[in-house]
Amino acid sequence: MTNPPLFSLSTNSPILFLLILVVCMIISKFSASAKSPDHDFSYFDESTLATTPLKPGSKFKNQSYTPAQIKSLLVPNFDKDCTFWSRDCSEEIMKIAKSPENIKWIKSVRRRIHENPELAFEEVQTSRLIRRELEELGIRYLFPLAKTGIRALLGTGNPPFVAIRADMDALPIQEGVEWEHKSKNAGKMHACGHDAHVAMLVGAAKILKAREKHLKGTVVLVFQPAEEAGNGAKKMIEEGVLENVEAIFALHVSHLLPTAVIGSRSGPLLAGCGFFKAVITGQTGPARNILHRPTDTVLAASAAVISLQGIVSRESNPLDSQVVSVTFMNSGNDTDEMPFRVEFGGTLRAFTNTSFHQLLKRIEEVIVGQARVYRCSATVDFFKNADTIYPPMVNDEKMYEHVKRVAVDLLGPTNFRVVEQVMGSEDFSFYSEVIPATFFFIGIKNETLGSVHSPHSPLFVIDENALAVGAATHAAIAERYLNDRSMIIDS
Numbered sequence: 001m002t003n004p005p006l007f008s009l010s011t012n013s014p015i016l017f018l019l020i021l022v023v024c025m026i027i028s029k030f031s032a033s034a035k036s037p038d039h040d041f042s043y044f045d046e047s048t049l050a051t052t053p054l055k056p057g058s059k060f061k062n063q064s065y066t067p068a069q070i071k072s073l074l075v076p077n078f079d080k081d082c083t084f085w086s087r088d089c090s091e092e093i094m095k096i097a098k099s100p101e102n103i104k105w106i107k108s109v110r111r112r113i114h115e116n117p118e119l120a121f122e123e124v125q126t127s128r129l130i131r132r133e134l135e136e137l138g139i140r141y142l143f144p145l146a147k148t149g150i151r152a153l154l155g156t157g158n159p160p161f162v163a164i165r166a167d168m169d170a171l172p173i174q175e176g177v178e179w180e181h182k183s184k185n186a187g188k189m190h191a192c193g194h195d196a197h198v199a200m201l202v203g204a205a206k207i208l209k210a211r212e213k214h215l216k217g218t219v220v221l222v223f224q225p226a227e228e229a230g231n232g233a234k235k236m237i238e239e240g241v242l243e244n245v246e247a248i249f250a251l252h253v254s255h256l257l258p259t260a261v262i263g264s265r266s267g268p269l270l271a272g273c274g275f276f277k278a279v280i281t282g283q284t285g286p287a288r289n290i291l292h293r294p295t296d297t298v299l300a301a302s303a304a305v306i307s308l309q310g311i312v313s314r315e316s317n318p319l320d321s322q323v324v325s326v327t328f329m330n331s332g333n334d335t336d337e338m339p340f341r342v343e344f345g346g347t348l349r350a351f352t353n354t355s356f357h358q359l360l361k362r363i364e365e366v367i368v369g370q371a372r373v374y375r376c377s378a379t380v381d382f383f384k385n386a387d388t389i390y391p392p393m394v395n396d397e398k399m400y401e402h403v404k405r406v407a408v409d410l411l412g413p414t415n416f417r418v419v420e421q422v423m424g425s426e427d428f429s430f431y432s433e434v435i436p437a438t439f440f441f442i443g444i445k446n447e448t449l450g451s452v453h454s455p456h457s458p459l460f461v462i463d464e465n466a467l468a469v470g471a472a473t474h475a476a477i478a479e480r481y482l483n484d485r486s487m488i489i490d491s
Contacts, residue, residue, distance in 0.1 A: 082214050085483055090410045090476060096207050097472035105206075106467045109133065110199035111181040117170030117188040117195070120226035123148040126168050126198065130223050133202050137209045139221075146235035150223040154208045155215035155482070162481045163220040163241075163248040164474050165428065166201035167194045167227035176458035192455040193253035193444070196462050196470070198223065200251070200442075203471025208478060217482040220245055226427075231387035233427040237434060247399055248437045249477050250428050251470060253462055255454055256419075257443025260469040262407040263419040264440035266400040268351035270393035271323075273425035274360065275383055277345035278304065278367045282376040283338075298331055300374035301342040304367045305329070311362045322359060323349040323423060349423050351392050393429040396436035402488050403438050406476045411469070442470045 082089040096102060109129070116125050127148040134141050134152055141152035148168070175182055175189040183189045190196075205221055222241055226232030242248070257263050282295030305326050316322045329344040348363065350356040364380040371378035382389065407416040419441060431437050444451050446463035453459045481488065 082479075082483060085409075085480055087409065090406075093207055093211070093476050093479070094410060094469075094472050096210055097203065097468040097475075102203070102206070103468050106199050106203040106471060107464050109202055110195050110464065110467060113195040113198055114190050115181050115184050117183050117185055117190045118168075119172060119188060120169045120228055120230040120232065121147045123168040123225050127223070127225075130168075130198060130202060134205065134221075137206055139205055139209060141221075145239045145241055146225055146232055148225045149232065149236050149239075149241070150221070151241050152205065152221040152223070153218055154205065154212055154221070155218040157218055159244060160217040160246055160482060160485055161220055161244040162217065162478050163222050163245045163431075164201060164204060164478055165222035165224055165233075165248060165250040165431070166197040167224050167232070167250075167428075168198055169194060169226050169228050169232070171228055171456060173456065173458050177461055189458065189460075191457060191460040192228065193460070193462055194227070196253050196444075196464075196467060197251065199467055200470035200474060203467065204474035204478070207471060207475035211475070211479060215479060215482055217485075218244075219478045219482070222248070229387075231390075231427050231430065233430040234387065237430060242431065242434055246435060247396075247481060248431050248435060249399065249403065249440070249474070250431075250437075251440050251442050251474070252426070253444045253455075253466065254419075254441035255445050255452055255460075257417065257441055257445055259443050259446050259451075259463040260411070260466050261415045261417060261443040262403075262411065262440055262473060263417040263443070264395060264400060264403055264438065265418050265421070266395055266397045268392055268394050268421060269419075269439055270426050270429065271321075271349040271351050271421070271423045272353065272356040272392035272429070273390045274348045274356070275345065275388050276348065276363055277343065277381045277383070278378055279381075280304070280342045280367075280371045280376050280378045281340060282374075283340065295375045297339055297342040297374075297376055300371045300376040300378075301329065301331070301344055303374065304370040304378070305344060307366050307370050308363065311359065311366065315362065316355065320355055321349075321351055321421065321423075322355055323347070324359060324363065349425070351421060352394075353391060356392060390425040390427055391429045391433060393426055393439050394432055395438045396432070398488055398491055399436050399438035401491065402481060402484075403440050403477060406480055407440075407473060410473060410476050442466050442473065 112129060113126055118124065118126055127143070127150060130150055131141065131143060139152050139154055141150050143150050145151055170188050170190045171192060172187055173189040173191045174187050175191070201221060201223065208215065208219055222236065224232050224236050226235070254263065280297050280301050282297040282300065308324050308326060311324050312322045324346070326344055326346040328346070329342070331339040331342040348359045350359055360382060367380050368378045404416055426439065428437070428439050444462040444466050449461060449463050451461045451463045453461065
């Protein structure tokens, strides 16, 4: 007689069931521990890989990878079908943008640019940094345009084409903020946030590269020089940056909006801007003989300045905001001699092309007419050949609605605001005169960080928490435009 087994392994044994359950729990525990604590997709920071070159025969995780496979590890791989856009698609874009690795990287891009500000058409190092980042991402580009500009391409290479733009130039301002990444170039500073604009567009490039298989057309990345001076946008257009492009978008940081809040409006957003200089000439002679002289240039100039104020107050629609301001007058410093020549000048602003050109016409008519009353002659220069005239920035209604829809889906309805018109100007308006365009703001206001100063201030600071959100917004606007194009155009 044999001894019976300690337990039976029959299929109906409860002990067998308990053994299987324990094994499953152990396997499950090991699988869970292998996941990333921050997210459930594989993400490698390409800057880390770029600074650690592979030796011949090197392998990742004891695996032999081809260059294409190694490149694919640089960005997360998403398989969700976004043919019909959903909240999940927006969340995937934001997940890439806000991954810890990406936030660290995009801040480093901005800080490197901030440390080395370059003025209009001198953005040599900035342009080189951008091209290096594009090359590491495997994004093709055309260079140079307008001396230092770049036109990069993502997607199918076929129509439709949609563009996103960032400006690169700094200002001739001495930075007054003491921090680790303060400007290293004396008398130059990124005091208008263009360093952040570039970082956000490079960040968008990284997101779009991760999602390139989802693009239903081609995204054009425009890195433009000379927004602050020189009409860089105009020159980029002349050199073909908008070839095949049917819509374009751009953002600007704003100290008036809380960090990461998007703001814009349909129609006129930014004023057209121009400058003028008038020269009134007459006769000269001792001031004591003024009663016996036929001309008085100072009196003529004074009358012209006063009469200019009536253009806006008496001739313009009070609901159509306009500005004519005289900002300087110079007649010399001789206290005993009536000047032969008096110079004065200033600026003009308007929100429509019709009003802007009417101001140009009336300023000249008033100055020449008042000079004639006092038997003097006058000339007026609007510097039309010096690239100082900027047309109004008028947002296309359909493109504005697209930006609003993207922002609300991406950030929630409380993080989009309709903003007031701004008397400032931007050369992005040149693009809007060629194709449908929309310009929008992203907030950087953070009182704790001191990010409350207006652009062009030596104390200008930005809250870098806006960078990832700006990159995600750029990317979502471009991808969804290609995805929803028919609906946008037909709306």
